[in-house]
Amino acid sequence: MTKCDICGQEVQKTFLDKILGTIIKDEKGKKHEICNSCQSKLKTSKEILKNVK
Numbered sequence: 226m227t228k229c230d231i232c233g234q235e236v237q238k239t240f241l242d243k244i245l246g247t248i249i250k251d252e253k254g255k256k257h258e259i260c261n262s263c264q265s266k267l268k269t270s271k272e273i274l275k276n277v278k
């Protein structure tokens with residue numbers, strides 16, 4: 226299971242195994258999975274990166 230890197234909740238997936246949310250890379254190239262609700266709260270990838278743990 227995939228966990229959101231901001232809120233720690235499980236990131237839901239579609240039946241095609243696409244995540245409902247987004248995956249963004251930080252400046253080190255590390256991938257962060259972000260759930261749909263955190264993505265809609267934070268809006269920009271810059272804001273998201275500020276909040277990942």
Ligand SMILES: [Zn+2]
Nearest residue numbers: 229232260263
């Ligand atoms: Zn989240």
